[in-house]
Amino acid sequence: MSLRPRIALLLMSAAPFVLAGWGQIAKPAESWTLVVSGATKGYLAPCGCTKPMSGGIRRRASVIQAISKANDLVVELGPLTGEPGRQSEIKAETLAQSLKTMRTDVVALLKSDIQLGDGVLSSVARLSGAQLLRGTPDEYESGDGWKIATDLGDLSVEGMVARAQNFVRSKESGEALIYITGLGKEAAAQFAAQVPELDVVVYASSSNPERQAVQVGKTWLVSPADEGKFVVSLRYTGDRFEAPVVYGLGPDIHDETTVARYYDQYLDRLRVEKLVEKMPKISSDDYAGTEKCRSCHESAYQVWEGSKHSNAWATLKADQHDADPDCVSCHTVGIESTGGFVAEEKTPHLTNVGCESCHGAGATHIAAPEQVKMPKVGKDSCAPCHRLDHSPNFKYPEYWDKIKH
Amino acid sequence: MTSLILGILLLQDKEPKEIVVPSPPLGSNAAFLSGVKEVAEFLSEGKFAEATNRAKNLPQREFSINFEFKDVNSDTQKVFKEAANRAISDWQEAIPGMKISVKAKPNVLIQVVPNFTELGSQDEKSLALFSSPDPQDPAVEAVLALNRTSRKIGITPDGMYTEVRYIIGRYIGIEDAPLPNSTMFRVEGIGMQPIPIDKVSRSLASTLIFQAEQLRTWAQTKTKVTAAFPEVFLPTREVNLGTITQGEPQDFQFEVRNRGKGPLHFAVRPDCSCFLINYNPVVQPGEVGIVTVNMNTTEFQGHYDKGLYVYTDDAENPVTRHAVKAMIRPAYRMIQEGAHQQTFVMSPQGLKINYLIFADEELKFEPRKVSVEGISAVASIAPWEGEVEDPEWFDGKQRRKGYRISILASPSAAMGRTLVAMLVQTDSKQFPMLGTNFYVQKGVAVSPGSVFFGDVTSELSRASVMLETTSESVEVKEAISSDPRFTAKLEKISATQYRLTVDFKPGTEKGTVLTSVLVKTTDPDSPEINIPIQAYVP
Numbered sequence: 037m038s039l040r041p042r043i044a045l046l047l048m049s050a051a052p053f054v055l056a057g058w059g060q061i062a063k064p065a066e067s068w069t070l071v072v073s074g075a076t077k078g079y080l081a082p083c084g085c086t087k088p089m090s091g092g093i094r095r096r097a098s099v100i101q102a103i104s105k106a107n108d109l110v111v112e113l114g115p116l117t118g119e120p121g122r123q124s125e126i127k128a129e130t131l132a133q134s135l136k137t138m139r140t141d142v143v144a145l146l147k148s149d150i151q152l153g154d155g156v157l158s159s160v161a162r163l164s165g166a167q168l169l170r171g172t173p174d175e176y177e178s179g180d181g182w183k184i185a186t187d188l189g190d191l192s193v194e195g196m197v198a199r200a201q202n203f204v205r206s207k208e209s210g211e212a213l214i215y216i217t218g219l220g221k222e223a224a225a226q227f228a229a230q231v232p233e234l235d236v237v238v239y240a241s242s243s244n245p246e247r248q249a250v251q252v253g254k255t256w257l258v259s260p261a262d263e264g265k266f267v268v269s270l271r272y273t274g275d276r277f278e279a280p281v282v283y284g285l286g287p288d289i290h291d292e293t294t295v296a297r298y299y300d301q302y303l304d305r306l307r308v309e310k311l312v313e314k315m316p317k318i319s320s321d322d323y324a325g326t327e328k329c330r331s332c333h334e335s336a337y338q339v340w341e342g343s344k345h346s347n348a349w350a351t352l353k354a355d356q357h358d359a360d361p362d363c364v365s366c367h368t369v370g371i372e373s374t375g376g377f378v379a380e381e382k383t384p385h386l387t388n389v390g391c392e393s394c395h396g397a398g399a400t401h402i403a404a405p406e407q408v409k410m411p412k413v414g415k416d417s418c419a420p421c422h423r424l425d426h427s428p429n430f431k432y433p434e435y436w437d438k439i440k441h
Numbered sequence: 442m443t444s445l446i447l448g449i450l451l452l453q454d455k456e457p458k459e460i461v462v463p464s465p466p467l468g469s470n471a472a473f474l475s476g477v478k479e480v481a482e483f484l485s486e487g488k489f490a491e492a493t494n495r496a497k498n499l500p501q502r503e504f505s506i507n508f509e510f511k512d513v514n515s516d517t518q519k520v521f522k523e524a525a526n527r528a529i530s531d532w533q534e535a536i537p538g539m540k541i542s543v544k545a546k547p548n549v550l551i552q553v554v555p556n557f558t559e560l561g562s563q564d565e566k567s568l569a570l571f572s573s574p575d576p577q578d579p580a581v582e583a584v585l586a587l588n589r590t591s592r593k594i595g596i597t598p599d600g601m602y603t604e605v606r607y608i609i610g611r612y613i614g615i616e617d618a619p620l621p622n623s624t625m626f627r628v629e630g631i632g633m634q635p636i637p638i639d640k641v642s643r644s645l646a647s648t649l650i651f652q653a654e655q656l657r658t659w660a661q662t663k664t665k666v667t668a669a670f671p672e673v674f675l676p677t678r679e680v681n682l683g684t685i686t687q688g689e690p691q692d693f694q695f696e697v698r699n700r701g702k703g704p705l706h707f708a709v710r711p712d713c714s715c716f717l718i719n720y721n722p723v724v725q726p727g728e729v730g731i732v733t734v735n736m737n738t739t740e741f742q743g744h745y746d747k748g749l750y751v752y753t754d755d756a757e758n759p760v761t762r763h764a765v766k767a768m769i770r771p772a773y774r775m776i777q778e779g780a781h782q783q784t785f786v787m788s789p790q791g792l793k794i795n796y797l798i799f800a801d802e803e804l805k806f807e808p809r810k811v812s813v814e815g816i817s818a819v820a821s822i823a824p825w826e827g828e829v830e831d832p833e834w835f836d837g838k839q840r841r842k843g844y845r846i847s848i849l850a851s852p853s854a855a856m857g858r859t860l861v862a863m864l865v866q867t868d869s870k871q872f873p874m875l876g877t878n879f880y881v882q883k884g885v886a887v888s889p890g891s892v893f894f895g896d897v898t899s900e901l902s903r904a905s906v907m908l909e910t911t912s913e914s915v916e917v918k919e920a921i922s923s924d925p926r927f928t929a930k931l932e933k934i935s936a937t938q939y940r941l942t943v944d945f946k947p948g949t950e951k952g953t954v955l956t957s958v959l960v961k962t963t964d965p966d967s968p969e970i971n972i973p974i975q976a977y978v979p
Contacts, residue, residue, distance in 0.1 A: 154907050
């Protein structure tokens with residue numbers, strides 16, 4: 037078929053939907069959309085010092101506000117945060133505030149979320165206005181035309197099938213059945229094959245969403261991946277879900293202003309509570325600071341001074357993340373040690389990525405250079421900070437060239 | 442870039458004995474690859490008029506664009522044209538010598554409609570692209586919906602800009618990028634904010650235009666060339682490694698066969714840094730290329746599903762995803778002995794906590810040293826054997842062999858709930874440090890650590906925290922706020938749990954509010970607790 041007739045047909049097929057003007061389109065009254073995102077794992081902002089990166093609650097709120105309307109079902113997947121601790125409590129509350137802006141109806145918790153404790157979860161429920169599902173048997177949340185069941189990822193496929201029996205029996209006429217599991221795609225596919233009554237199974241995944249939509253029978257299998265990098269939506273038209281649409285939260289998405297303000301408040305809270313100073317210390321090595329290395333290693337110092345490593349603290353401050361424990365360890369020296377970075381006011385000589393960031397603590401070497409030798413280090417010393425999710429463009433030979441000494 | 446250099450070398454050769462059409466760069470799209478193939482075949486057969494004709498729809502350094510609007514009001518048309526002009530300017534700046542003009546009979550035609558669905562489908566689309574080899578047609582015709590997706594969301598001017606920029610990239614011959622942060626990364630959705638044209642797209646575009654120009658020159662100068670093209674065949678598109686153990690290196694291979702007549706160029710790009718890939722990027726006709734993959738599974742447990750993207754210069758298969766799947770069993774398990782507890786209550790005599798480290802079969806490393814951070818404690822390691830059920834893997838009770846770590850904590854913990862980290866150093870290169878967290882509670886614990894209101898936009902706001910005592914005999918007696926804007930109320934909700942509810946009447950003052958509420962208890966360890974209050978009055 038030549039180009040012209042093909043396009044004409046394509047436009048004709050759209051004719052029933054086409055009304056004059058932009059944004060004046062009638063919507064079928066019974067349709068609503070399931071919007072799924074999350075598995076935030078504490079990544080409130082796009083992770084990383086190399087920009088641009090994907091994800092973040094500020095962009096996510098923009099997309100969800102743009103694609104959802106009042107009677108839609110917006111679902112957030114756990115885990116909400118990463119490792120336990122005070123920062124995770126603050127993250128959970130900030131995320132919860134943002135979920136309200138995203139009009140979230142349901143939060144499907146996972147085991148690590150339950151471990152945040154009743155107090156934090158109560159705060160999350162209040163701030164988000166959403167219903168928290170704890171993955172317990174026969175705990176369903178339902179709304180206008182939908183019903184959701186969840187698990188914590190602690191069931192086998194057989195266990196999920198057994199749990200889903202009551203869920204399927206509870207279905208009322210016209211309801212779409214959505215099951216959210218903490219297990220992965222393979223398990224979700226096996227499960228969906230055994231419970232064909234389900235309309236959607238949302239599974240846990242750390243892989244980017246596939247461009248090809250996956251269906252087992254009539255059941256859609258979807259996942260928004262993890263770390264809050266994608267949003268998936270499926271429109272329900274009264275008797276079925278249409279194919280899912282995936283939204284990547286790339287740098288082309290603007291920040292939603294209310295959530296951007298919540299994020300600023302989050303950074304304020306970290307600063308007020310001085311969480312960087314309270315970071316756990318797992319060693320007692322003594323760090324001297326880069327200036328101390330200079331007297332014997334002037335040429336290496338010159339290379340360092342001209343590198344981005346020497347400006348790492350200023351970069352972090354400009355980004356307002358200098359009170360964020362997630363970021364500070366890769367922009368300072370020896371924060372994991374009682375003899376390392378504490379705070380800019382207390383240990384200004386240990387700001388930036390310094391000699392000891394790669395070579396290890398040097399105070400004993402400086403005290404007795406001949407007796408205590410510094411170890412030779414290689415690319416393994418870059419790995420803790422230049423990880424794929426933080427530094428996706430990292431290539432050892434190219435980066436080494438920038439700091440070769 | 443290799444093709445570019447090769448092309449320059451070929452042009453400089455004044456009397457070439459045989460000109461072989463250089464392979465298009467990896468990352469070219471199917472329309473470009475098939476265009477190059479067809480033009481080269483015409484040239485090789487001496488059909489120079491046909492070659493000239495066909496080459497017209499390959500990308501040009503100077504080309505034209507136009508827009509047709511259907512049922513779009515004049516205001517929106519104006520906004521769209523402004524956005525499109527930004528996209529045009531950006532491409533012109535990115536590629537030296539590029540000139541894009543608006544003409545009635547364009548190389549790129551964009552039809553702008555309110556919305557559309559594809560033939561035979563009810564699912565609405567936001568963009569459809571058609572490439573045509575016929576020089577009477579535009580090389581690329583796009584249908585672009587202003588109301589995107591099933592939600593019919595109106596596209597923003599920035600969204601229009603990114604879409605036009607993408608359409609131009611497709612005309613130039615660039616394949617979609619598999620990951621974000623590229624001009625050519627696109628999923629069905631909405632793009633709102635412009636980013637600069639990325640380096641890879643820029644470099645690829647220059648190469649593709651150069652190559653198209655080269656073919657046009659050969660057609661005009663009636664230069665006969667040798668044309669031979671590859672045809673990729675991937676016998677497998679998935680590797681399922683079955684059940685494997687975390688940390689054990691996994692080596693596997695897959696074949697990239699060339700069933701065509703010209704050399705096949707390919708590149709394998711992974712979506713995970715856990716792959717180390719080796720291959721010869723050129724496969725001669727009839728030959729088989731072997732891609733050797735070393736997969737590092739140290740950071741993964743459970744179902745594993747990653748991808749290797751195979752980019753080729755075969756017009757039929759510019760990019761194919763090769764899936765890699767596995768079920769990864771953990772290399773070790775470190776779990777509490779007995780019932781799992783997240784929080785341990787400190788007793789006057791201190792605390793004893795045991796952890797077990799074991800593997801499915803034999804543990805492949807030895808724990809050497811244990812340190813406990815957050816509380817004052819000593820820890821020891823001893824060999825252990827016994828029956829245990831792993832709560833996260835559904836194997837039931839199994840006989841295991843490994844190590845027991847015993848922690849003895851002194852009663853001198855900080856008040857409230859303290860996060861404790863247990864770190865185990867091992868002799869393993871892959872797992873040199875194992876870690877886990879738990880809480881130790883002394884006195885009354887507050888969760889979360891502050892009364893957080895968030896944004897206070899009403900005349901009266903309420904927030905709460907939970908207080909947990911260490912025993913039923915301890916009481917939380919009273920909560921007092923010295924700030925008249927806040928009133929505090931205590932409610933006992935179980936034998937050891939209390940809810941502290943704080944009401945806030947903000948008044949007229951705006952900004953951040955930081956204060957505290959004082960709680961009195963009968964616990965001798967924590968008779969008084971100051972709980973911070975945080976609120977924001979916008």
